[in-house]
Amino acid sequence: MRRAAMWGALLLWTAGCGEEAPGVPFAPPRAGGATTIDNRSSLAFMQPANNLLPENDRPHRDGDAAFAAIFVPAPSRINPGLGPTFNNDSCNNCHLRNGRGLPVMGHSLQRTQLLVRVSLPNGTPDHPRGAVPVPGLGFQVQDRATVGIAPEASLSLSWVEHAGQYPDRAQYTLRSPRVRIVPTDGSALPPDMLMSLRLPPPVFGLGLLEAVPVETLRSLEDPDDRNGDGISGRMNEVWDVATRTLVPGRFGWKANSPTLVQQSAEAYFNDMGLTTPLFPEADGTHEVSADVLQAAVFYSQSLGVPARTFLDDPTVQRGEKLFRKLGCEACHRETLETGAHPVEEVSWQRIHPYTDMLLHDLGPELADGRPDGAATGTEWRTPPLWGLGLTQTVLPYSTFLHDGRARTLEEAILWHGGEALSARDGFRALSNDERGAVLKFLGSL
Amino acid sequence: MKRMSLPLRLAFAPALLSGALFLGGCGDDAEPCCDSPDSKINSELIITFADQVVVPTYAKLATRLTELDAACKALATAPSAEKLNAAKQAWQAARVPWEQSEGFLFGPVSGGYDPAMDSWPLNLADLDKVLTNGDTLTPEYMGNLENSQKGFHTVEFLIFGDGGTKTVGQLTPRESDYLLATSAELKRVATVVHALWTQPSDGNPPFRDTLTTAGKAGNTAYPSIHAAAQEIGDGIIAILDEVANGKIADPFDAGDPNLVESQFAYNSLSDFTNNIRSVENVYLGHLQGETKKGTSLQDVVGVGSALDVKIRGQIAASITALAAVPEPFRESINNAAAADKIRAAQTAIRTLLETFQGEVKPLLTK
Numbered sequence: 001m002r003r004a005a006m007w008g009a010l011l012l013w014t015a016g017c018g019e020e021a022p023g024v025p026f027a028p029p030r031a032g033g034a035t036t037i038d039n040r041s042s043l044a045f046m047q048p049a050n051n052l053l054p055e056n057d058r059p060h061r062d063g064d065a066a067f068a069a070i071f072v073p074a075p076s077r078i079n080p081g082l083g084p085t086f087n088n089d090s091c092n093n094c095h096l097r098n099g100r101g102l103p104v105m106g107h108s109l110q111r112t113q114l115l116v117r118v119s120l121p122n123g124t125p126d127h128p129r130g131a132v133p134v135p136g137l138g139f140q141v142q143d144r145a146t147v148g149i150a151p152e153a154s155l156s157l158s159w160v161e162h163a164g165q166y167p168d169r170a171q172y173t174l175r176s177p178r179v180r181i182v183p184t185d186g187s188a189l190p191p192d193m194l195m196s197l198r199l200p201p202p203v204f205g206l207g208l209l210e211a212v213p214v215e216t217l218r219s220l221e222d223p224d225d226r227n228g229d230g231i232s233g234r235m236n237e238v239w240d241v242a243t244r245t246l247v248p249g250r251f252g253w254k255a256n257s258p259t260l261v262q263q264s265a266e267a268y269f270n271d272m273g274l275t276t277p278l279f280p281e282a283d284g285t286h287e288v289s290a291d292v293l294q295a296a297v298f299y300s301q302s303l304g305v306p307a308r309t310f311l312d313d314p315t316v317q318r319g320e321k322l323f324r325k326l327g328c329e330a331c332h333r334e335t336l337e338t339g340a341h342p343v344e345e346v347s348w349q350r351i352h353p354y355t356d357m358l359l360h361d362l363g364p365e366l367a368d369g370r371p372d373g374a375a376t377g378t379e380w381r382t383p384p385l386w387g388l389g390l391t392q393t394v395l396p397y398s399t400f401l402h403d404g405r406a407r408t409l410e411e412a413i414l415w416h417g418g419e420a421l422s423a424r425d426g427f428r429a430l431s432n433d434e435r436g437a438v439l440k441f442l443g444s445l
Numbered sequence: 446m447k448r449m450s451l452p453l454r455l456a457f458a459p460a461l462l463s464g465a466l467f468l469g470g471c472g473d474d475a476e477p478c479c480d481s482p483d484s485k486i487n488s489e490l491i492i493t494f495a496d497q498v499v500v501p502t503y504a505k506l507a508t509r510l511t512e513l514d515a516a517c518k519a520l521a522t523a524p525s526a527e528k529l530n531a532a533k534q535a536w537q538a539a540r541v542p543w544e545q546s547e548g549f550l551f552g553p554v555s556g557g558y559d560p561a562m563d564s565w566p567l568n569l570a571d572l573d574k575v576l577t578n579g580d581t582l583t584p585e586y587m588g589n590l591e592n593s594q595k596g597f598h599t600v601e602f603l604i605f606g607d608g609g610t611k612t613v614g615q616l617t618p619r620e621s622d623y624l625l626a627t628s629a630e631l632k633r634v635a636t637v638v639h640a641l642w643t644q645p646s647d648g649n650p651p652f653r654d655t656l657t658t659a660g661k662a663g664n665t666a667y668p669s670i671h672a673a674a675q676e677i678g679d680g681i682i683a684i685l686d687e688v689a690n691g692k693i694a695d696p697f698d699a700g701d702p703n704l705v706e707s708q709f710a711y712n713s714l715s716d717f718t719n720n721i722r723s724v725e726n727v728y729l730g731h732l733q734g735e736t737k738k739g740t741s742l743q744d745v746v747g748v749g750s751a752l753d754v755k756i757r758g759q760i761a762a763s764i765t766a767l768a769a770v771p772e773p774f775r776e777s778i779n780n781a782a783a784a785d786k787i788r789a790a791q792t793a794i795r796t797l798l799e800t801f802q803g804e805v806k807p808l809l810t811k
Contacts, residue, residue, distance in 0.1 A: 038810075040672045041679040042551035065695070070560070072568040072593050077703045079566060082591075089591060090560075097555055107588035109634055110557030147574040147590070310668070392666040393676075396552055396641075396652055408665075443668060 031386045031445070032205055032305025033338070033349025044306040044390045045098035045204045049345045052302055056345070063299025066292050067091040067098070067203075071272055073146040074287075081287030084149040085142035086273040087112055091296060094200040094271060098303065099394040101200035103404025105157040105179070106143070112155055114404055115271065116141040116179060117196045119370060127239045128246055129373045134193055136183055140270045150184040159405075164414065166428055166435075174411055177403050194377070196368035197403035198253055202394075205386055206251065207301025208351050210260055211341035214248055220333070220356045231330045231419050233358035236381070238373035241265070241278050250357055253402040254372040255381035260297045268293070301343045305351070306387050310444040319441025322434055326426040331360055331382040331419070354385035354445065363417020366401070378418060389443035409442050410435070485745040486809060491673045492657045493730045493739035494549075495642075500653055501732055502546045502723075503639040509539035510628070510635040513600070517628040520604075520613075521621040529613045532604050537712060539631075540597065544716045545732075547687075548723030549680040552652050553641035560592045561634045565706050567602055568593035576619050582626040595627050598707070603627075605709040608773070674809040677742065678801065681724050685798035688720045689791045697787055702775035713774035714767055721763045721794070724801075728756065745808050752804055759797040766793040 030036040035049035048060050070090045074080035088094050094101045094113055101113030117140050123132035133139055137152050145151040159175040166172070177197060181189060214235075223234040236249030240258050249255035257263035265278035268288050275286040276293045310316045323329065332354040341347045359379040369377035380402060388409070391398045399407050406412035416424040427438060516535035520528040543563065550559065572594045580586060587595065603624045605611055616624075642652045649655075655666050659673035667673040692713075696704035707713045726732050730741025746753045770777055770786045777783035 039675070039679070040669075041676040042555070043679045043683055070564050070566065070593055072566055072591070073570045075570055076566060076568070089564075089593060093557070093560055096557070097551075102556055104557070107585070109561045109588075109630075109637065111592075113557065144589070144591070147571040147594075148578070151589075309672075389665075389668070393672065395555060396655065396666060397556060397647070397649060443665060 028311050029308065029352050031307055031352045032208055033351050035208065035304050035345055036307045037304030038307050040306065040309050040390060042097060042394050045202055045303065045387065045394055047304045049302050049304045051345050053344060056302060059295065059298050060302045063295040066295040067299050071274060081274050083146040083273040085145045085152055087115060087142055087144060087271045089272060095203050097394050098204055099202045099391065100398050102397060103199060103399050105155045112143050113200060114157065115198045116155060116181065117198055117370065119194050120190060121192050121194055129237055129239055134190060136185060136187060141181055153181045153183045156180045168432065170432060172414065174414060176405050194370035196370040199402060199404040201383065202387060203300045204303040205305045205353060205384060206260055207343050207346040208338055208349060209250065209353060209357060210301065211338035211346045212336050212357065213339040216336065217357050220358060229330060230422060233331065233356060233360055236359055236373045236375050249373050253380060254375040255357065255359055256372040256375065260300055264297050265293060302345060306390055308444050315437050315440045316444045319437035322438050323441055327423045331356055332385055352386060355382045358382060361418040362420055365417050366415050385442065385445050388445040409439055485740060486670060486674045488657065488670060489740040490745065491659050491670065493741050494677050494727065495653045495656050497731045497738055498726050499549055500642050502542050503642055506542040506546060507635040507639040509542055510632045513539045514628040514632040517624050521625050524613050524616060526613050529604065536600055536604060537710065540712060540716060541719050544719030545723040545726060547720050548684045548727050551676060551680060554638050558634050558638050562596045562631060564592040564596055565598055566593065567598050572599065576623060582622050587626045587630055595630060599627050600624060600631065601707065601709045607709055609709065609711055671810060677727060678806050678809045681727055681801050682798060684720050684723060685794055685801065688717050689794040689798065692717060693787060693791055697778045700779050702778065705775040708775040711773040714770055714772055718764055718767050721760060725760050742805065746805060756800055759800055763793040763797050766790040
């Protein structure tokens with residue numbers, strides 16, 4: 001019933017606006033297929049999928065509650081189990097309004113939202129493609145703890161500015177992070193310790209990305225750049241905790257998690273110190289039930305993707321053409337098709353996420369030097385760009401890239417290197433107006 | 446809980462058909478094509494909202510939390526029944542602007558400051574540990590504690606006790622110290638949030654300017670006036686949904702008093718009422734007791750129009766229905782005699798929600 005209404009809406013969409021070829025109804029691209037919602041406010045990442053089935057309204061609401069639930073240390077009549085060491089106390093306190101976190105660390109009023117992953121370069125991981133833990137820190141620095149327990153370390157963040165200029169002499173400044181880790185027990189950090197910062201990414205549209213068939217992503221791979229376009233791209237290979245096998249990775253900045261259920265369970269475990277059926281206590285029990293874990297997963301699968309805006313704006317249209325011409329689309333793929341998925345709403349959709357879900361070498365300047373699964377220290381998974389223009393609406397002062405170093409989309413582009421070097425240099429060579437058009441296009445997503 | 450309920454989304458489908466959701470689709474700075482020349486969706490609407498509603502609410506929050514901190518200091522310095530009572534009243538007074546800010550829970554407060562003030566449940570395990578461990582409560586030490594053992598509800602717990610039964614004789618010196626440390630931090634958070642709206646910080650303009658320059662070139666948060674107008678409408682819709690279908694429904698449906706906020710002070714229904722007042726303030730474009738200056742949502746609807754009369758009636762009906770629910774709400778949720786009154790309050794608020802969703806929101810998006 002509602003689906004029919006949606007198609008009706010598409011046909012009538014541009015009544016009163018824009019230039020249409022006579023007799024050809026203009027159907028704007030719907031970013032998330034039938035899940036797409038029309039909202040450009042700060043609540044844009046918090047709406048259920050437009051095609052959410054009536055019987056899934058309750059599960060979605062339960063997921064909403066699970067995402068918002070603030071955990072406290074046991075004993076508590078509600079939401080016990082936080083810690084003993086952790087980074088934050090709820091999903092939504094890192095993924096603010098279902099969007100990003102802020103690049104803040106330490107004991108400010110805003111807490112640590114930018115996480116620090118650590119590992120050692122040598123040693124024996126406990127599973128294939130696994131990382132080697134750092135004594136006292138494990139794989140993630142947990143800088144908070146319940147009262148009476150020492151946190152693993154304290155964290156502080158500062159920024160180093162780098163001046164740059166465009167070929168047309170326009171000036172800009174980039175910044176990169178410097179993190180100080182001080183272990184609470186006074187021990188010295190291993191000199192060869194590897195470290196990677198991770199900004200919490202937005203959580204909408206993840207079900208659609210999970211529903212893209214692996215064959216599709218495989219078909220996009222070009223690890224040896226056989227077509228000679230300078231873009232390789234490959235899937236990560238990561239450990240599936242449930243099946244205890246190596247599988248393709250999809251989620252996270254390095255595609256280091258294979259499924260949303262594992263990604264969510266990892267977040268409960270690493271970020272909040274909460275055990276789940278996937279990461280249980282030593283005695284097999286767990287603090288977060290299978291139902292709550294599933295509710296949180298379903299929530300991220302069943303959120304709506306915001307529709308684009310400013311489709312008829314000539315500047316946006318010009319920017320879109322430039323985006324393609326520069327070659328950005330080689331990795332930030334506009335269109336993917338989803339296949340069968342347990343969640344009906346995300347199955348068989350034509351979507352416009354602007355990602356290929358693959359790992360690419362982005363060059364030394366952006367590198368964290370910390371391998372993750374099969375990803376090298378210079379590879380990152382192409383992040384989706386849908387909803388990008390809402391970033392500052394959903395959360396003022398938001399920043400971009402894996403560690404939040406880019407204060408603007410312009411800075412984010414300028415950090416691209418490696419396989420994206422020619423696209424970046426193409427952007428640098430544009431006129432000021434053309435650069436503005438590209439940015440306005442990105443803002444329309 | 447900030448989302449449309451399913452029935453509302455179904456009710457909204459006809460609006461989809463009319464293309465009413467098409468938001469600023471021909472947008473450039475002048476937004477020429479989708480605005481009629483006499484459109485009430487203009488920058489004045491946004492400026493009134495920011496300057497007459499949002500900023501004064503946060504200013505009042507900072508003031509009232511400063512007063513709460515002073516009341517806690519007075520109580521700690523020379524404990525007496527009067528001082529305890531004054532602290533309780535100061536807490537309730539500070540709660541008013543906070544709940545009245547929840548109709549526009551966007552912008553700087555969402556950067557981690559909301560949970561710093563208003564986390565629930567209370568982290569009693571850690572709170573008890575600090576009350577017995579003798580550690581010195583420096584600002585740095587307090588900074589290391591969780592939001593769930595600080596903020597409004599920790600202050601509430603310490604001065605009201607469970608069920609509002611706290612007497613001054615029960616307030617230990619250690620609790621006094623903890624109370625002071627917590628109220629000082631609350632004051633600091635509210636001051637920061639107000640400053641982020643009104644003053645430049647870290648190279649960013651005051652957020653008030655970000656909002657009121659909606660649609661101007663280079664505004665990445667509100668690239669069109671319609672986006673800012675939708676923000677205003679969505680804030681109202683979100684809080685009405687949350688009160689009816691979250692704050693009331695969650696504990697009521699589960700019969701679980703642990704899910705009730707502000708339960709120590711028996712302040713829950715007052716909180717809900719102030720959420721509705723938040724909606725009223727936004728709709729009218731001024732706080733209670735202030736005079737109207739500039740365009741508000743009421744003008745978009747049409748002052749004195751049938752829809753305006755309906756909205757004001759439904760706001761009043763929601764507040765009346767909440768007043769009919771007996772406090773303590775945490776007991777009423779399991780009291781058969783109160784069940785109908787709770788449902789009536791939910792119905793009244795849902796009716797108002799449907800009006801905003803079905804009849805006001807379309808005015809903001811075309």
